[in-house]
Amino acid sequence: MLEKKNLELLRARLDTPCKIVITTHHKPDGDAMGSTLGLYHFLKSFGHDVVVITPTDYPSFLHWLPGNDLVVDFEKLPTVSIKHVNEADFIFCLDFNALSRINELGEHVAQAKGLKIKIDHHLLPDGFEDINYSNIKASSTCELIYDFILELGSSDHITPDVANCLYVGIMTDTGSFKFDCTTPHTHEVVANLIRKGANSYQIYDQLFNQHQFRRLQFVGFCLSNRFHYLPEYNTAYIAITAQDLKDFGISTGDTEGLESYPLTVKGIRLGALIIDRTKLVKLSLRSKGDIAVNEICRDYFNGGGHKNASGGSSTKTLDETVQDFLAILPKIKHLLNS
Numbered sequence: 552m553l554e555k556k557n558l559e560l561l562r563a564r565l566d567t568p569c570k571i572v573i574t575t576h577h578k579p580d581g582d583a584m585g586s587t588l589g590l591y592h593f594l595k596s597f598g599h600d601v602v603v604i605t606p607t608d609y610p611s612f613l614h615w616l617p618g619n620d621l622v623v624d625f626e627k628l629p630t631v632s633i634k635h636v637n638e639a640d641f642i643f644c645l646d647f648n649a650l651s652r653i654n655e656l657g658e659h660v661a662q663a664k665g666l667k668i669k670i671d672h673h674l675l676p677d678g679f680e681d682i683n684y685s686n687i688k689a690s691s692t693c694e695l696i697y698d699f700i701l702e703l704g705s706s707d708h709i710t711p712d713v714a715n716c717l718y719v720g721i722m723t724d725t726g727s728f729k730f731d732c733t734t735p736h737t738h739e740v741v742a743n744l745i746r747k748g749a750n751s752y753q754i755y756d757q758l759f760n761q762h763q764f765r766r767l768q769f770v771g772f773c774l775s776n777r778f779h780y781l782p783e784y785n786t787a788y789i790a791i792t793a794q795d796l797k798d799f800g801i802s803t804g805d806t807e808g809l810e811s812y813p814l815t816v817k818g819i820r821l822g823a824l825i826i827d828r829t830k831l832v833k834l835s836l837r838s839k840g841d842i843a844v845n846e847i848c849r850d851y852f853n854g855g856g857h858k859n860a861s862g863g864s865s866t867k868t869l870d871e872t873v874q875d876f877l878a879i880l881p882k883i884k885h886l887l888n889s
């Protein structure tokens with residue numbers, strides 16, 4: 552909930568057209584892009600001058616989102632991005648809670664004069680913002696944007712574009728409404744988004760049914776040749792080399808979804824997807840129940856996220872990173888087997 556004074560301040564200042572920047576974490580996912588573009592269309596409907604800036608590019612399966620062509624990529628246009636950040640009256644920071652998550656853009660956001668509003672659902676915030684609108688129990692940042700719009704009393708500004716964008720992030724962050732974070736409120740929100748014009752069938756089709764055939768062959772290859780099953784630790788992981796990515800012509804978004812396979816095996820409580828991205832080895836950890844992968848990512852892999860879904864990275868080789876991951880298992884065996 553927004554504090555009364557913040558609600559009044561936002562209502563008053565958003566009443567007259569102003570300059571707004573919306574940003575989100577690097578390598579944005581469905582929730583990051585759905586929330587930024589959903590808020591973009593919402594704020595544009597009041598006549599504000601709004602710019603979405605991403606710290607990096609993002610996967611092509613999100614490029615159909617309305618407003619995609621207007622997104623400014625900081626890596627491609629740093630000068631333009633910095634100018635917008637410096638001139639903004641408001642900077643909305645969505646789906647992240649530490650400025651390190653937006654790379655060098657973070658230094659500029661930290662120094663900017665604009666009022667910083669954070670809307671997020673991750674654990675362990677670092678408190679860089681002026682106004683905080685966070686809830687770690689929310690399924691997604693998109694769900695929070697919907698709540699935020701309702702608190703502002705502006706549900707009549709939820710256009711079909713806003714509704715479609717917000718639906719995307721709720722769908723992707725809940726694993727199409729499968730994960731534990733899916734609440735009755737989540738379903739109420741998506742029901743209202745459909746009433747406002749979100750097309751759930753088309754969104755699903757755009758997100759999940761647009762793969763290249765080689766991507767499916769790659770999934771088959773990984774499941775047959777890169778999948779490791781450790782029943783004594785109720786753990787399974789997939790480790791992918793840089794050469795594998797090259798051999799199959801795989802780009803960032805093509806590996807999305809592979810992280811959920813380990814947990815589909817009966818009895819598995821901890822799953823990992825470990826990918827050699829050349830400059831860094833990236834880890835995606837998933838768990839069931841009380842195994843807090845955000846703590847594992849924070850303690851061992853310079854990362855974080857949610858209790859059952861987190862990410863991190865390592866500057867070591869793929870083999871060394873896998874060994875580091877395996878070395879953690881005996882330490883948490885009691886949790887894995889309980």
Ligand code: 5GP
Pocket residue numbers: 576652810834835836853854855856857860861862863864
């Ligand atoms: P994924 O495994 O899909 O990359 O990320 C899962 C969750 O962990 C997401 O909520 C994401 O924001 C978070 N996450 C992923 N990588 C990092 C990281 O390097 N640092 C932090 N703090 N969070 C991460």
Ligand code: MN
Pocket residue numbers: 582583646672691692724
């Ligand atoms: Mn999210």
